[in-house]
Amino acid sequence: MNNPSRRHFLEGAAATIAGAAVLSSGTAEAAAKKGSKGTASYDLIIVGAGCGGLVCAVRAAQIGLKPLLLEKMMDSSGNTIYAAGFMLGTNTKMQRAAGISGDTTDKFYDDMIKVSKGHGDPALTRYFVDHADQTLEWMADYCGIKFKTGMHFIFPMLTRSHLVQGPTQPGGSQLALDLQKKAKSLGVKMMFNTKVVQLLQNSKGFVDGVRVKTKDGYSDIRSRGGVVLATGGFSANQAMVTQYAGAAAARMPIRGSHIIAGENIKLTDPLFAKFVNVDQYHCGPIHGPTGANPLNIVNNGICVSREGTERFTDEGQTYVQMARDTAAKTTDNWAFMIVDEDVHNLKVLANDWNSYAKNHAPVYKADTIEALAKEAGLDPKKLTKIVDEYNEACANNTRAKLVPPNTLKEARPVKKAPFYAVPFQGGMTATFGGPLVNTDAQVLDTENQPIPGLYAIGNAAGGLFYDNYVGGAQLTNAAVYGYHVADYIKANLKK
Numbered sequence: 265m266n267n268p269s270r271r272h273f274l275e276g277a278a279a280t281i282a283g284a285a286v287l288s289s290g291t292a293e294a295a296a297k298k299g300s301k302g303t304a305s306y307d308l309i310i311v312g313a314g315c316g317g318l319v320c321a322v323r324a325a326q327i328g329l330k331p332l333l334l335e336k337m338m339d340s341s342g343n344t345i346y347a348a349g350f351m352l353g354t355n356t357k358m359q360r361a362a363g364i365s366g367d368t369t370d371k372f373y374d375d376m377i378k379v380s381k382g383h384g385d386p387a388l389t390r391y392f393v394d395h396a397d398q399t400l401e402w403m404a405d406y407c408g409i410k411f412k413t414g415m416h417f418i419f420p421m422l423t424r425s426h427l428v429q430g431p432t433q434p435g436g437s438q439l440a441l442d443l444q445k446k447a448k449s450l451g452v453k454m455m456f457n458t459k460v461v462q463l464l465q466n467s468k469g470f471v472d473g474v475r476v477k478t479k480d481g482y483s484d485i486r487s488r489g490g491v492v493l494a495t496g497g498f499s500a501n502q503a504m505v506t507q508y509a510g511a512a513a514a515r516m517p518i519r520g521s522h523i524i525a526g527e528n529i530k531l532t533d534p535l536f537a538k539f540v541n542v543d544q545y546h547c548g549p550i551h552g553p554t555g556a557n558p559l560n561i562v563n564n565g566i567c568v569s570r571e572g573t574e575r576f577t578d579e580g581q582t583y584v585q586m587a588r589d590t591a592a593k594t595t596d597n598w599a600f601m602i603v604d605e606d607v608h609n610l611k612v613l614a615n616d617w618n619s620y621a622k623n624h625a626p627v628y629k630a631d632t633i634e635a636l637a638k639e640a641g642l643d644p645k646k647l648t649k650i651v652d653e654y655n656e657a658c659a660n661n662t663r664a665k666l667v668p669p670n671t672l673k674e675a676r677p678v679k680k681a682p683f684y685a686v687p688f689q690g691g692m693t694a695t696f697g698g699p700l701v702n703t704d705a706q707v708l709d710t711e712n713q714p715i716p717g718l719y720a721i722g723n724a725a726g727g728l729f730y731d732n733y734v735g736g737a738q739l740t741n742a743a744v745y746g747y748h749v750a751d752y753i754k755a756n757l758k759k
């Protein structure tokens with residue numbers, strides 16, 4: 265699959281990674297040898313070099329701990345490097361400098377609970393919103409992350425978002441690069457191509473190490489303060505997605521990382537972790553074969569199935585729901601957005617058209633609806649009927665009576681040639697479920713007791729997200745709890 269984000273990341277990351285890789289060679293065996301004799305070489309072991317793991321490593325080093333960061337791939341390879349790079353705060357100094365005011369943590373909390381349909385864990389949500397500002401300021405001041413503020417992001421159209429800036433695109437790749445650079449400057453030991461395959465416990469049940477697999481085989485590494493799982497969820501594990509989220513979700517092409525394989529569940533299940541929200545996931549529109557993203561196009565025209573040429577969804581719903589419907593209500597998880605020249609020229613769609621052009625994804629174009637249908641392989645008679653009915657409903661203000669209804673705020677009649685047909689699918693972004701954690705990121709067992717020495721953060725942890733997420737809250741969540749867990753481990757480390 266064409267994968268521009270990752271390619272850019274690799275180009276940008278080359279220098280940083282080279283240093284880290286050299287650091288890792290030779291030290292794996294040494295660390296493992298020490299560990300297998302029972303000597304803890306590190307204060308904490310962090311599994312996964314995404315936003316959560318890297319923030320945790322940097323914070324741990326800053327407060328004088330000796331962290332070890334393990335990453336199964338040759339560099340950061342999870343969803344972080346695919347993320348647009350939006351993060352959320354309500355009253356940061358970056359916002360104040362830009363003249364942004366009026367937002368509060370209480371409003372942020374209410375939005376989080378609303379978007380999770382009331383299922384977001386209240387304590388996790390409260391801790392999260394109350395600590396987002398200080399985490400973002402620390403990322404800017406201590407880690408050198410550059411943020412742009414002042415954009416009105418998707419929901420709830422407030423200026424909460426901070427977009428990571430820098431030469432590498434997307435913003436999430438820049439974030440991973442900046443955090444790796446900081447970790448390296450602090451002397452954090454990072455071992456790449458090192459996959460954690462098992463958690464180790466001492467006789468008291470404290471998680472005091474990991475078994476890793478490298479090109480040289482298997483070895484054990486010990487930690488004095490425990491193990492932090494920052495492995496992401498299971499979005500790229502089709503069997504797990506089928507088992508937990510169902511067949512429609514499993515048919516979705518992946519919008520992010522292809523190696524997020526469910527280690528958050530596989531590693532913690534033998535320790536009887538309690539899993540929550542495993543049927544929940546975030547999805548969005550995508551042209552699967554190329555990765556092109558019609559994020560805004562899907563809310564600005566008529567949506568028809570590829571097979572059968574039927575309207576099957578309300579185009580006024582969130583893009584998440586449109587993606588869900590496309591996967592669940594069409595037999596092949598393919599649909600087309602039909603738009604006219606007026607919609608084509610809307611400023612808000614410019615990025616989407618660029619995405620299709622840049623990724624060489626097809627956009628069909630013709631001067632009549634019938635010709636457009638033929639170009640796109642749709643049924644000309646059916647498409648003409650759908651467009652006529654839709655245009656009439658726009659003119660009569662009866663879009664809500666269409667079946668299914670069309671609740672778009674503004675009518676988008678398809679009248680002015682040329683006309684466009686944009687193919688897309690419902691695509692999987694990330695899973696929301698995993699081992700339930702408390703506000704210290706401790707993993708809870710099936711009896712709701714913390715499993716000593718075991719922590720989970722970011723997409724590896726369950727409890728905060730359900731149904732959908734406030735755009736920007738996932739990276740921020742990984743950072744907030746990544747920062748906090750380092751402090752918590754330091755406070756609880758036995759002298």
Ligand SMILES: Cc1cc2nc3c(=O)[nH]c(=O)nc-3n(C[C@H](O)[C@H](O)[C@H](O)COP(=O)(O)OP(=O)(O)OC[C@H]3O[C@@H](n4cnc5c(N)ncnc54)[C@H](O)[C@@H]3O)c2cc1C
Nearest residue numbers: 312314316336342343344350460496520722723736738739
């Ligand atoms: C297209 C897209 C756009 C997005 N945009 C945004 C956005 O703008 N804002 C936002 O808030 N969220 C966004 N998200 C969500 C966001 O990217 C994730 O929530 C976030 O990056 C998760 O970070 P993480 O540290 O938990 O995990 P990840 O970044 O997924 O990192 C997990 C790491 O763990 C490693 N790993 C896994 N298992 C093992 C193992 N056994 N041993 C060693 N290493 C292992 C993986 O290789 C990986 O490097 C987006 C997601 C996608 C797909």
